[in-house]
Amino acid sequence: MKKILYILLFVPLFAFGQVWIFDEGGNPFDGEYKTAQITAQSGEFPYHESKLVINLFNQNKVNVYITESGYFLSTSNLEVLWVFDNEPNTIYGSRYHSVSNDGKTIFFSGIYSSDPYEELSKFELIEKLKKSNEVSVRIKDSYSRNDVKYSLLGSSRALNYVLGDYFHQIKIQQEKEKEILEEKLEKERKRKMFIEEEFRLQRPRLFSIFDKYNLKDNQVNELLDVLKNRAFREAYEFNEIINVIVRRQWHELYTGENKSGILSLELYNIEGDIICTLRDLDLQTISPKYFKNKNINY
Numbered sequence: 001m002k003k004i005l006y007i008l009l010f011v012p013l014f015a016f017g018q019v020w021i022f023d024e025g026g027n028p029f030d031g032e033y034k035t036a037q038i039t040a041q042s043g044e045f046p047y048h049e050s051k052l053v054i055n056l057f058n059q060n061k062v063n064v065y066i067t068e069s070g071y072f073l074s075t076s077n078l079e080v081l082w083v084f085d086n087e088p089n090t091i092y093g094s095r096y097h098s099v100s101n102d103g104k105t106i107f108f109s110g111i112y113s114s115d116p117y118e119e120l121s122k123f124e125l126i127e128k129l130k131k132s133n134e135v136s137v138r139i140k141d142s143y144s145r146n147d148v149k150y151s152l153l154g155s156s157r158a159l160n161y162v163l164g165d166y167f168h169q170i171k172i173q174q175e176k177e178k179e180i181l182e183e184k185l186e187k188e189r190k191r192k193m194f195i196e197e198e199f200r201l202q203r204p205r206l207f208s209i210f211d212k213y214n215l216k217d218n219q220v221n222e223l224l225d226v227l228k229n230r231a232f233r234e235a236y237e238f239n240e241i242i243n244v245i246v247r248r249q250w251h252e253l254y255t256g257e258n259k260s261g262i263l264s265l266e267l268y269n270i271e272g273d274i275i276c277t278l279r280d281l282d283l284q285t286i287s288p289k290y291f292k293n294k295n296i297n298y
Helices: 002-016 124-129 155-213 217-234
Strands: 021-027 030-037 051-057 061-067 080-084 092-099 104-116 115-120 133-140 145-150 243-254 258-268 276-283
Touching: 030 133, 030 145, 030 155, 051 155, 080 104, 104 124, 104 217, 115 124, 124 155, 124 217, 124 243, 155 217, 155 243, 217 258, 217 276
Parallel strands: none
Antiparallel strands: 021 030, 030 051, 051 061, 061 104, 080 092, 080 133, 092 104, 104 115, 133 145, 243 258, 258 276
C-alpha cells in the first residue's frame, strides 16, 4: 500500500514540471502581455531546464523563443533543429530573428524544411506546436550541442489563451487582404483580356505603321510584341497610336565611350503628341545600326 501511494504521489510531481504554464500581466512602462511556456524534459547540464516561450505584447507583437539553453554570441554559427513527433522523418531548420544581449535567448522568425525547401512563419511554427505531442530540439554552435525535448501536451490550450484573439484578428485581416488581392488579380485578368482583344483588332493597322522602315515581317512582329507587352504596364490604348518612331538609344558605358546601343519607340497620337516612349529595347531581330542613317528617326 505504501509503494502504491508513493508511486501516485511521485507521478504528478514529475509531470508538474512538464506542463504548459500561461499567464498575463503588464505595467504602465512595458504594456500588457500574455505568455505561455514549457520547461524541457531533458538536456545537458546546466541547460537541462531550458524553456520554450511564446508571448504576445500589446496585442500586436508575437515572440517565439528558447531561453536558458546555452550561451550564444550571435546567430552566425548557430543551428537549431526541430523534429515534431507527428513528422518523425522531417527535420526543420530555424529562421532566426536575433539573440538577446545576454546571449541566453534565441528569438525565431520561423522554421524551414529542406526536402522540399519550404519556409514557414513563426505563426505556422506555433500551429505545429499546437498539433503535436512532443518536439525534439537540437541547439548547437561551434562550441556546444544540447538536445532537449519539450512536451506539447496542453500546448493548444495554452497557446489559444495567449494568441486566440490575436489569431482571430489576423485571420480577419488575411481574409480582407485576400479579397483585395483577388479583386486586383481579377482586374488585371480583365485588363489583359482587353489588351489581347484590342491588339488583335488593331494589329493589321499597327503593322502598316512600320512599312516606312522596310523591315522584314519577323522584325515588325517583334516590335509589335513590344507594343503589346508594354501596354499593360504603360496603360496606353492601341487605337490611340497613329505613328511610331524608332530611335537608336545611346548610353554611356563604364569605359566612358559613347556606344550605339539599344532601341526606343516613340508612340504618337493623331494630334502629333507623344503618348509615351518605350525605352531600353534589346531586340533579337533588329540591330540598332540598321537605323543609323534613317533620316526618319531624327
